[in-house]
Amino acid sequence: MSLQQKNQFIYTVKDRCKVCYTCVRECPAKAIRIMNGQAEIITERCIACGNCVKVCSREAKMFSFSIDRVKKLINSNDKVAAIIAPSVAGEFIDISDYQTLVGMIRALGFDYVNEVAFGAELVADKFKELLQKDQKQTYISTSCPAIVTYVEKHHPQIIKSLAPIVSPMIATAKVLHEMHGNDLKIVFIGPCIAKKGEAMLGQYKDLVHEVISFIELRRMFAEKKITTENIEPSEFDQPIAGKGSVFPISGGMLQTVDLEEDFLIGEIVVAEGRQDIIEVLKEFEEGYLEAKLFDLLCCNGCINGPGMSSRHQFFLKRKNISNFAKRQFDRLDQKEWVKNKERFSGLKLDRYFIADDQRYPSDFSEEQINKVKEKLGIKGQDDELNCTACGYDTCHEHAVAILKGIAETEMCLPYTIDKLHKYISDLDVSNKKLASTQAALKQSEKLASMGQLAAGIAHEVNNPLGIVIMYAHLLLDEMEPDSPFYKDLKLIVDQADRCKKIVGGLLNFARKSKVNIEEVKIRSLIKNSLKAVVMPPNIDLKIELNTLKQDIACDHDQMVQVFSNLSKNAVDAMPEGGELLIKVEDDKNSPEGIVFTIKDTGTGISPENMERMFEPFFTTKEDGKGTGLGLPIIYGIVKMHKGNIKVESNTNPDKGPMGTSFFVSLPGVTEEINAN
Known part of the structure; x- marks a missing residue:
């Protein structure tokens, strides 16, 4: 059946329609519905005036x-x-x-x-x-x-x-x-x-x-x-x-x-x-x-x-x-x-007319209309912009058209812009999470590779090093303190012991320790962590417990290692004295989670070193003072607890108090850790 046989004299070329709603605005009979992002002619309502044909710059509206x-x-x-x-x-x-x-x-x-x-x-x-x-x-x-x-x-x-x-x-x-x-x-x-x-x-x-x-x-x-x-x-x-x-x-x-x-x-x-x-x-x-x-x-x-x-x-x-x-x-x-x-003056020129009522029912309640307006983000009269971008003269008319089934919410430009802003915001959050995950994965791969290398080196070095240390100590015990060789031998013993610590660190770094989860008292965890830290008299220790939680699900020994190492690093960063703050508070992003903050008032870490903080063998300490394995080990322990660790630092006094803060977030849910 042809278009004319169906009384459809105007039609839409869908490939050309860009849904600008100009035809909706210009149609006196409102005989155009938007369905699935396309402007369609409602044949039974159309009066074939052709306004839509005239105003469509894309020539998406054509006549037969x-x-x-x-x-x-x-x-x-x-x-x-x-x-x-x-x-x-x-x-x-x-x-x-x-x-x-x-x-x-x-x-x-x-x-x-x-x-x-x-x-x-x-x-x-x-x-x-x-x-x-x-x-x-x-x-x-x-x-x-x-x-x-x-x-x-x-x-x-x-x-x-x-x-x-x-x-x-x-x-x-x-x-x-x-x-x-x-x-x-x-x-x-x-x-x-x-x-x-x-x-x-x-x-x-x-x-x-x-x-x-x-x-x-x-x-x-x-x-x-x-x-x-x-x-x-x-x-x-x-x-x-x-x-x-x-x-x-x-x-x-x-x-x-x-x-x-x-x-x-x-x-x-x-x-x-x-x-x-x-x-x-x-x-x-x-x-x-x-x-x-x-x-x-x-x-x-x-x-x-x-x-x-x-x-x-x-x-x-x-x-x-x-x-x-x-x-x-x-x-x-x-x-x-x-x-x-x-x-021809007597020619019969009379005619008759037949009503063809195509009016939509207008008995929609205010409650129904207001519900549609709320979907469009219109909560009151002040929100009704009446911008006509949707093709209707008022927001009220657009809402009624939606109830009639001839319009869509996406036709509202302010609504679509708000929705787009939300999508962009959500996408930005997703991208940041993805970037964080990729960085963590990259770090994990790097640590895994370094761990395998470290394990091989430590295994090969450990046995001969043990013999060197044993005989060096025997010789030192037999050597008289006033002997001219005593100082040289003492240096050999000290450096051999240092090598032993490095090898031990390598083995700890490479070893995939099993996490033994138990309910640990938060106060006890902090107390035991600080026992291993020598606190100089010029360091002011401050502890803040800003949570009602008494316990945390974690591996006690491993978390003691984490917090004691972070506390030692904080003390080492303040040779001239300062304040060490240990703060415990609820995690805003996780109802069961806990955030531990270890903050010092030292000179801070430079921006170029921040990106390398968790690299194996990288250290900001003086030569002979650090192995560069402490933070990578801490990173591994926290990740095995399905937690997160991040660091913030300031070296510029003009931007605020100087110092470094480490934030350790633990989920605190035993099932979540064990499941992973």
Whole structure:
């Protein structure tokens, strides 16, 4: 089934749609829903005004073409007439002589080329008669099919106010059938997409057979290579129009029959464009607006219809139509024109309307609407920005549209920006965690490699070193203190003992000790850790227990090694004296966790050394004072407890107190440690 058979004259090219919501904003019927990030036409609500086609810069909204069916009509044995909308002068501004244009249209194969402007004059006369006949009734003009459909679908309560008069297109078709018989095939050519739907109405069966836009007409010219140079100029076929050529201009119908919009009397209201017609019909339905006639056009005059390919300035097109109408009127055979007007004055031009209520239920509760607003981050009236970025005039309308199922929360720009900020923030946290994990993995791999190397070296060195140490001590015991060799031998013993410590450290570093988890008293752990630390008199020891927890799940001996080594390092960092702070507090990131802080007031660690703190054999102590294995061993013990260790240091007194702080975080949950 074709799009036209389904009455779907406008469709979406999904690959082109970038979901900018411009079409949603510009659709007077709100006949566009956003589903899964795509703007879809709601066919049953669509009035085929073509606003969405005009405003879509991506050409994602298109209307169905009828060129092939028109060609089929032309190639048939039937006579075919082309009836041309008076806005043609606004389309073909580049063709100064209308006779040239008529010749081009005739060259396509049409037997007759007629003006719709003559039908417009008949319609205008009927409107004048109607207004004079019934002084109390209010009428809405019915020349614009988009307006008629809009009332039938979205304002069915005022359908009785639609003037029961056909459009100029139908009036012209009736005239031609009267002249040439019912076998005549008629093709309307104009700027309007809604005409395609109007021609298919049952009450107009076999009056207008096809409708094409000016865009389609230009394409047909291009296909047949018809230009202004290779055709013979021609005149419109009878009946020729008079003032009806100004019909497509705003208020053109009134000028055709010498009526005008008098603001003092207020009997006639002229409105055009999406926003104005919505407001006029709404105010009229609600009883706020009174007039005898509402002359309405969905576009800003037919010269701005979606079927126009010309993108010339509005007033240039308007001027061109006025000049065209003037030239036509100056050339007009007044006698012939009057004769034709009299001949067709009795033509039946009445019509009827059928309500097709497409209004959504409006009985959503405030609670339902407020729930949707809360999802959009709107907690009060101050949060309602009404920025219209979603395509709706207010946040309230957008919330209602979501309840109707034709909009999505993602259409709200502030909501989407907030959501994006949250995603970026979460991603940043994830990236930092990933970077931390990668750094830890890199450190673990480095430690593992160094551990294997250290184990090999220590194993090979330990046995011969033991013999050297044993015999060195024996010789030292036998040597007299006043011997000239005593000092040299004492140096050998001291350095051999130092080598023993280094080898012992290497073995401890390489050994994968098993973690024996038990419940350990926090106070006892701190006390036992400090027993191994010689505290000089110029060091002020301060202990803070800022937790209600009494116990921690850990390996007592290994954690004593951790805290005693960190405390020794802190003391060594303060040769001139200072304060050693040991603080215990709850871990903010883990309900069961504990954070131990060992802080000194020494000179701090330089930034270039901070990155190497946990490297094996790296030390900031003087030569002979450290092996560079203490912190790597501590790192390994903490990681085996599934904890974390980090360090902060300041060497610049201008930035705050100098010193170094080590933070050891332990999960404190036995099951978590054992499971790993």
